[in-house]
Amino acid sequence: MTDPDSSGAAIEARGIVKSFRARGDVLAGHTVHALRGVDFSIPAGGAASFIGESGCGKTTLGRILAGLESFDSGSLSLGGVPLAELSPRKRSPHFRRVQMIHQDPYSALNPTRTVDAILRDPLALRARQTGRPRAWIDARAREVLDLVGLDPGYVLPRFPHQLSGGMRQRVVIARALTVDPAALVADEAVSMIDVSLRLGILNLLRELRSTLGVSVLFITHDVATARYIGADGELYVIYRGQIIEHGPTETVVADPVHPYTQCLLSAIPVLHGIEQPGADRLTPTEPLDESQPEDGCLFAARCPFATEKCRAERPELGHLGDTVQEHACFYPQRRSVVATPVAGS
Amino acid sequence: MATVLETPTGTTPTVTPARQGFWRNLWRVLRRKPTRLAGSLIVALFVAMGVIGPFLYPANLPIDAGNAYAGPSGSHLLGTDFQGTDVLALLVTGSRYVLVAAVIAAACTVVVGTGIGLYAGYRRGGPDSVLMRITDFIITIPGLPLLLVLSTLWKYSNPLTMGLVLGVTGWGSVARAVRSQTLSLRERGFIEAARGLGLSTAHVVRKELLPNVAPYVAMNLLISVTVYIYLEVGLFFLGVLPFNENNWGVMINQAVQNGVTQTGQGLSYLLSPLVAILLLTLGIVLLVDAMDEVFNPRLRED
Amino acid sequence: MVAATQATANAAATAPPAVAVRDLTIVYKTPAGELPAVSNVDLYLPAGTITGLVGESGSGKSTLALALLNAVQKPGRIATGSIDVEGLGNLVELPAKRLQEARGGEIGYVFQAAQNSLNPLKTVGKQLLDLGRSHGVKDRAGLVRSARQLLARMGMDAARVLDSYQHELSGGMRQRVGIMFALVLNAHVLVLDEPTTALDMISQANVLSIVRAVHAERGLTTLVVTHDIGVVAEVAEHIAVMYGGVLVEQGPTEDVLRAPKHPYTRALINAIPRVSGDPSVARPLPGRPPTLETIPKRGCVFRERCAVYAERNLPECVTEQPPMLPVADGPGRLVACHAVGTKESVR
Numbered sequence: 001m002t003d004p005d006s007s008g009a010a011i012e013a014r015g016i017v018k019s020f021r022a023r024g025d026v027l028a029g030h031t032v033h034a035l036r037g038v039d040f041s042i043p044a045g046g047a048a049s050f051i052g053e054s055g056c057g058k059t060t061l062g063r064i065l066a067g068l069e070s071f072d073s074g075s076l077s078l079g080g081v082p083l084a085e086l087s088p089r090k091r092s093p094h095f096r097r098v099q100m101i102h103q104d105p106y107s108a109l110n111p112t113r114t115v116d117a118i119l120r121d122p123l124a125l126r127a128r129q130t131g132r133p134r135a136w137i138d139a140r141a142r143e144v145l146d147l148v149g150l151d152p153g154y155v156l157p158r159f160p161h162q163l164s165g166g167m168r169q170r171v172v173i174a175r176a177l178t179v180d181p182a183a184l185v186a187d188e189a190v191s192m193i194d195v196s197l198r199l200g201i202l203n204l205l206r207e208l209r210s211t212l213g214v215s216v217l218f219i220t221h222d223v224a225t226a227r228y229i230g231a232d233g234e235l236y237v238i239y240r241g242q243i244i245e246h247g248p249t250e251t252v253v254a255d256p257v258h259p260y261t262q263c264l265l266s267a268i269p270v271l272h273g274i275e276q277p278g279a280d281r282l283t284p285t286e287p288l289d290e291s292q293p294e295d296g297c298l299f300a301a302r303c304p305f306a307t308e309k310c311r312a313e314r315p316e317l318g319h320l321g322d323t324v325q326e327h328a329c330f331y332p333q334r335r336s337v338v339a340t341p342v343a344g345s
Numbered sequence: 346m347a348t349v350l351e352t353p354t355g356t357t358p359t360v361t362p363a364r365q366g367f368w369r370n371l372w373r374v375l376r377r378k379p380t381r382l383a384g385s386l387i388v389a390l391f392v393a394m395g396v397i398g399p400f401l402y403p404a405n406l407p408i409d410a411g412n413a414y415a416g417p418s419g420s421h422l423l424g425t426d427f428q429g430t431d432v433l434a435l436l437v438t439g440s441r442y443v444l445v446a447a448v449i450a451a452a453c454t455v456v457v458g459t460g461i462g463l464y465a466g467y468r469r470g471g472p473d474s475v476l477m478r479i480t481d482f483i484i485t486i487p488g489l490p491l492l493l494v495l496s497t498l499w500k501y502s503n504p505l506t507m508g509l510v511l512g513v514t515g516w517g518s519v520a521r522a523v524r525s526q527t528l529s530l531r532e533r534g535f536i537e538a539a540r541g542l543g544l545s546t547a548h549v550v551r552k553e554l555l556p557n558v559a560p561y562v563a564m565n566l567l568i569s570v571t572v573y574i575y576l577e578v579g580l581f582f583l584g585v586l587p588f589n590e591n592n593w594g595v596m597i598n599q600a601v602q603n604g605v606t607q608t609g610q611g612l613s614y615l616l617s618p619l620v621a622i623l624l625l626t627l628g629i630v631l632l633v634d635a636m637d638e639v640f641n642p643r644l645r646e647d
Numbered sequence: 648m649v650a651a652t653q654a655t656a657n658a659a660a661t662a663p664p665a666v667a668v669r670d671l672t673i674v675y676k677t678p679a680g681e682l683p684a685v686s687n688v689d690l691y692l693p694a695g696t697i698t699g700l701v702g703e704s705g706s707g708k709s710t711l712a713l714a715l716l717n718a719v720q721k722p723g724r725i726a727t728g729s730i731d732v733e734g735l736g737n738l739v740e741l742p743a744k745r746l747q748e749a750r751g752g753e754i755g756y757v758f759q760a761a762q763n764s765l766n767p768l769k770t771v772g773k774q775l776l777d778l779g780r781s782h783g784v785k786d787r788a789g790l791v792r793s794a795r796q797l798l799a800r801m802g803m804d805a806a807r808v809l810d811s812y813q814h815e816l817s818g819g820m821r822q823r824v825g826i827m828f829a830l831v832l833n834a835h836v837l838v839l840d841e842p843t844t845a846l847d848m849i850s851q852a853n854v855l856s857i858v859r860a861v862h863a864e865r866g867l868t869t870l871v872v873t874h875d876i877g878v879v880a881e882v883a884e885h886i887a888v889m890y891g892g893v894l895v896e897q898g899p900t901e902d903v904l905r906a907p908k909h910p911y912t913r914a915l916i917n918a919i920p921r922v923s924g925d926p927s928v929a930r931p932l933p934g935r936p937p938t939l940e941t942i943p944k945r946g947c948v949f950r951e952r953c954a955v956y957a958e959r960n961l962p963e964c965v966t967e968q969p970p971m972l973p974v975a976d977g978p979g980r981l982v983a984c985h986a987v988g989t990k991e992s993v994r
């Protein structure tokens with residue numbers, strides 16, 4: 001089977017809709033709308049972040065892009081190749097180019113196999129497909145470990161439980177690199193790693209972007225890490241399956257206009273002493289609940305500024321109010337919600 | 346390039362070929378607790394008994410007619426039976442049938458059950474439903490009556506047939522247990538990652554799932570052996586299976602039939618096979634303790 | 648930040664501490680002998696204050712937190728030191744029965760990932776009754792009333808929650824149920840172990856504001872154990888930083904964040920990506936946190952990753968563990984570092 005072009009590839013998704021049948025009794029199971037017509041694109045070697053609360057659909061979107069989940073309608077193309085038209089078998093080689101980095105580095109590695117065995121499997125497959133000799137497998141295994149900053153001699157003979165969390169995550173990234181991916185989808189990739197080690201992994205992802213031209217999709221609820229990885233990329237804020245704000249990362253973080261984004265940013269802990277809190281911080285009026293109505297704006301039930309119009313009509317993504325970023329709100333308003341550094345720190 | 350992390354000091358394990366590593370690892374695990382060594386010794390003893398034992402005795406065991414129902418003595422370590430044959434000789438020659446049949450049955454059960462459980466649990470959907478219906482059917486088959494019915498057709502003189510019949514009816518629960526383990530394993534990231542990397546189903550089942558269910562499978566294998574021994578011996582003892590050769594079950598059967606329980610004479614004839622079974626079970630149980638550690642790298646100490 | 652006002656801080660400074668940990672060492676039995684997870688820790692929690700204990704994996708913070716219930720399990724044990732709790736005396740010497748009453752009765756503990764410490768097979772209400780039973784509570788109705796009040800205070804539908812199973816509640820709700828269990832028997836000391844791990848930002852902010860409110864209303868003495876400095880910054884007036892089983896720095900949160908003295912504290916703060924300011928200012932820490940086996944037995948535990956040691960190579964850093972000493976900068980500031988106080992701190 002020939003390989004698709006192995007240079008970076010753009011990803012483009014239009015109108016992705018995905019629903020799940022939630023658990024209920026046999027007769028009255030209700031549907032969960034995980035994604036309601038999401039548009040998304042990332043250029044080759046680009047960076048994009050998805051932020052949102054738990055259950056907002058960002059993980060589902062990441063999984064769809066990595067080919068781990070199907071979608072109900074919409075279109076998805078990788079490197080210009082529309083995937084919906086291909087049969088499942090033909091689709092796999094394309095999805096292989098988008099590799100997922102999970103949150104839990106421990107469960108992402110088979111505990112009964114050494115790192116050497118873990119890397120060999122995909123490399124052996126690749127060697128067979130591209131007609132390369134055995135020696136190439138060894139060399140390439142060392143190469144990907146070097147790329148992620150691990151010492152092959154130390155790491156190869158070890159089992160996952162003998163490595164620290166940070167090292168395991170690097171092994172996961174190395175494994176993803178064995179198939180020459182065009183994009184990495186990092187779903188909360190550093191949240192289970194020690195704070196002092198997170199930056200190392202984040203820097204690694206940044207480096208891989210610049211040296212290998214791999215795009216990075218970062219899914220997280222931690223806006224600060226999203227900003228770190230994708231400062232030159234785009235930020236998508238997802239709420240209940242809908243993108244409610246989207247634009248250049250720096251703009252959305254510094255100048256958010258949608259109340260939900262503002263709530264998210266307000267919730268970021270402020271390092272009192274070296275930061276001062278934003279003056280206009282917001283909180284949602286209610287906790288998230290499945291039963292909140294779906295007519296009109298999805299956030300209306302929790303929004304401190306909701307009006308009748310908001311409850312009746314759902315706003316479309318646009319530039320209402322002459323904003324740089326796209327947003328889905330009838331009353332966009334700039335508010336100072338993000339903590340800013342205190343002078344002299 | 347990304348900064349290289351410091352390499353902590355400590356012993357560096359070498360990348361050993363899997364097979365060599367397995368035996369060395371097994372030895373190390375066994376050494377850790379004296380009970381495991383005792384267990385393996387006992388099991389080894391019985392294995393030797395089954396393999397070599399019959400070669401140590403002539404085909405027709407000598408009869409010491411005047412000395413029937415004798416208790417343990419210098420010349421007959423475990424006494425004699427109703428014909429005056431040495432009980433120890435009977436025990437040793439009678440071991441092979443029982444052990445071979447049990448091992449074959451256990452192997453059959455575990456291989457078929459694990460294979461079906463892994464495949465059904467991993468594939469889900471259609472194949473899973475079909476296989477589980479078959480499994481449920483197998484579970485509901487009453488093994489004992491089936492054996493008895495089949496005994497009218499077969500003579501079971503060959504332990505292989507005995508083993509196969511037992512094994513073929515017994516794999517149901519193993520299949521179900523392995524399937525549920527597989528169902529929870531397949532949600533783990535590394536299985537998804539394997540698919541995402543383009544690795545085949547065969548690879549995932551053999552190399553990713555199987556090593557993770559290995560502790561359960563190994564333990565089940567060992568315990569099944571004991572269960573099948575009881576089953577066989579029980580059947581022979583009850584006299585429902587025809588026999589033409591001596592084995593442990595036969596010994597118990599003959600002892601009871603010849604009135605050992607009534608007269609109390611020749612007790613060692615009755616007790617020897619029972620004690621042998623108990624001892625073997627003990628050995629296996631002690632050995633089972635080691636299985637989790639053998640197959641679970643997390644429990645190994647470097 | 649709300650924080651204790653200056654008056655409370657002053658009052659707290661003169662009153663005896665609600666919890667006084669003195670020279671505490673907790674060891675674990677390993678094939679390599681007994682290794683310390685917590686070494687010679689002195690920690691004082693003034694009455695009515697919230698202290699945040701920050702540390703990464705291997706720092707010993709969770710072990711220390713458990714010790715406040717005297718609940719360190721084998722193969723760990725408290726080797727030396729004392730834990731004095733107001734009204735109870737030295738926990739290490741309390742008889743088992745009194746200790747059991749104290750757990751829940753005087754000291755409330757909210758476990759890490761409360762979702763894993765709630766019984767999945769029983770409703771919250773049933774577990775509440777179990778708790779009451781094991782503490783010999785006679786007035787069951789009163790207990791349930793207190794629980795309802797607490798749950799309502801935390802913004803939950805009390806009746807519904809009491810009737811729910813663990814899996815029917817969201818992560819944030821489970822955490823709050825954990826807090827309810829810790830306080831329903833009127834404990835006056837509250838220990839929270841990683842209260843917001845696995846919660847998203849909004850739920851986290853919610854839980855933290857509840858902790859602050861409940862702490863203030865009930866006049867508790869609270870210890871929040873976490874790896875997240877942001878959590879400590881939001882909720883605690885005092886911060887204590889732990890590394891490799893040793894306390895390396897303590898003091899009022901804002902002061903320590905503004906001017907950290909210990910190289911680890913400084914490096915940790917710098918290793919956190921921030922929402923504003925120059926993103927590339929953040930610097931990763933070299934190396935990795937120590938495990939029980941790799942904690943250096945001689946000299947400073949942080950030496951191998953320390954930028955200051957790398958630059959100045961002080962011989963004391965190799966030979967002795969620095970003592971925790973007060974620093975002139977402000978009241979209540981303590982640092983355990985050989986390099987502090989000898990020269991202007993390296994920026």
